[in-house]
Amino acid sequence: MRAWTLDEFGLENLNLREVPTPTPGPHELLVKVSAVSLNYRDKALVDGIYAPEKMPKGLIPVADSAGVVAAVGDGVTKYRVGDRVTSHFYSTWHDGPWLPEYADFQMGGPLNGGLAEYQILGEDNVVPTPSTMSDSEASTLPIAALTPWFALREYRGLKAGDSVLVQGTGGVSIFAIQLASALGARVIVTSSSDEKLARARELGATDTINYRTTPDWAGAVLDLTDGQGVDVVLDVVGGDRLRDSIRAAKGNGLVAVIGFLEGQTASLDLMDLIWHQTHIQGIAVGHLRSFHDLVRFLDEHTINPVVDSVFAFEDAPRAYEKLAEGAFGKIVISTP
Ligand SMILES: NC(=O)c1ccc[n+]([C@@H]2O[C@H](COP(=O)([O-])OP(=O)(O)OC[C@H]3O[C@@H](n4cnc5c(N)ncnc54)[C@H](OP(=O)(O)O)[C@@H]3O)[C@@H](O)[C@H]2O)c1
Structure with a gap:
């Protein structure tokens, strides 16, 4: 062969x-x-x-x-x-x-x-x-789809009415939009490109933020959610921006640490973490x-x-x- x-x-x-x-x-x-x-x-x-x-x-x-x-x-x-x-x-x-x-x-x-x-x-x-x-x-499917599914279902049991923040429009994030939207969640997506954000809406994103023109995207998420934050952040960016993911998560919310596009180490504001009582969960694809x-x-939802x-x-x-x-x-x- x-x-x-x-x-x-x-x-x-x-x-x-x-x-x-x-x-x-x-x-x-x-x-x-x-x-x-x-x-x-x-x-x-x-x-x-x-x-x-x-x-x-x-x-x-x-x-x-x-x-x-x-x-x-x-x-x-x-x-x-x-x-x-x-x-x-x-x-x-x-x-x-x-x-x-x-x-x-x-x-x-x-x-x-x-x-x-x-x-x-x-x-x-x-x-x-x-x-x-x-x-x-x-x-x-094996990595890009299972990774967000594993985070959303195994660690949070995401359901209709919950809210999710998805970062960027890469392979993992696009599946995250499709899956979270099919589960009935509110899906907030960030991207560097307005054109990509428009396509993200076609796939089920309900709210979009351009992280180039709005560098304080965590603040924008809080504005969109009456200051409460989202139930789940699917973090593919990593690095020191992880502290913004914690800011953007609801009290007792989940920050799923998936990627490291901005770095493999992070410094955290521990008081933010403590006050929010955030769950930080590393994700390694899934079983x-x-x-x-x-x-x-x-199959049930005919997601392509x-x-x-x-x-x-x-x-x-x-x-x-x-x-x-x-x-x-x-x-x-x-x-x-
Ligand atoms: N832990 C696991 O199990 C697991 C599984 C799969 C992937 N990963 C990791 O997850 C990360 C993403 O993987 P992928 O395959 O989805 O990558 P990808 O397809 O290459 O996606 C990259 C996208 O992320 C966005 N992005 C890049 N830098 C950003 C930043 N500073 N802030 C916000 N968004 C940013 C960009 O979206 P826009 O163009 O829209 O701005 C870019 O198109 C990688 O680090 C990868 O190693 C981990």
């Missing part, structure tokens, strides 16, 4: 090669990959800044994939040849609290990912592809059981992922460059 392999760090060292097609072992599926989608981590990993010490030479990268079962190993009971499946990121995290050993079993590094014609996935490392989605659309719940929800662009398999490096340039929605690479 053909596969892209990362022979050294750096996009120039991503090479298209002929490699042996793997054979499924017990409880494993051989999946004919139809599409993969890129996340921030996939680019960081190629650049050598995402746990570089854990990445094997010759890794087949890209965490998120969707495809069709081409063969099954001994003992497989959950899927059959011809079934459409979507990969699960933390391959050994099925339910319950996160454990440190799960870190070594992430798809797309340290484990081989989906940027190949075929891929081995455990039968407990996939979900059925939502019936309402193409494989290209489904390939966007398989929650992914199954998400698939059912997406927003795909910015689709690249041919042979043009995979261009897709990484496009990710670095910025996109509205997800970047997909389709596999012949």
Whole structure:
């Protein structure tokens, strides 16, 4: 089969090669990959800044994939040849609290990912592809959709009438808008672009704030909510702006710490935190059981992922460059 392999760090060292097609072992599926989608981590990993010490030479990268079962190993009971499946990121995290050993079993590094014609996935490392989605659309789900779903449902049980603040219009945030809106929540979105904010409204955002022209977006959230703040902040920005997320959250509200676009360390105003009695919750994608719940929800609500662009398999490096340039929605690479 053909596969892209990362022979050294750096996009120039991503090479298209002929490699042996793997054979499924017990409880494993051989999946004919139809599409993969890129996340921030996939680019960081190629650049050598995402746990570089854990990445094997010759890794087949890209965490998120969707495809069709081409063969099954001994003992497989959950899927059959011809079934459409979507990969699960933390391959050994099925339910319950996160454990440190799960870190070594992430798809797309340290484990081989989906940027190949075929891929081995455990039968407990996939979900059925939502019936309402193409494989290209489904390939966007494993990280970008499960992450906000996990925060909203597992840690807050978000319900109609609650309010959510979503930062920016990247992959995680667009899914957050769609999911929170389908759950009946009020969704306040920030962006650097009025045009993107208009598109966010079409996806279900109820209120929008341009964080370039309104740098005190936390103050704007308080104005919009009669000084109360929101039930949940999905924080993808990180850095010292985390203190603004705490300001923007309701008393006893949840700040889900997801991203670190502005930095991986933060200084906090502890008095703000204490007065607000804020729950600060780190989020690391999510487990398989929650992914199954998400698939059912997406099917019931016919939510279609927003795909910015689709690249041919042979043009995979261009897709990484496009990710670095910025996109509205997800970047997909389709596999012949
Ligand atoms: N913890 C987890 O499980 C998990 C899972 C997925 C992603 N992440 C992390 O979450 C972050 C976002 O990931 P992503 O894939 O959604 O990224 P992305 O698609 O690259 O989104 C980036 C968007 O964030 C917005 N943004 C950038 N800087 C900002 C700032 N200073 N203030 C407000 N918004 C800003 C911009 O939106 P506008 O163009 O609209 O301004 C930009 O388009 C990354 O740090 C990623 O590593 C974590």
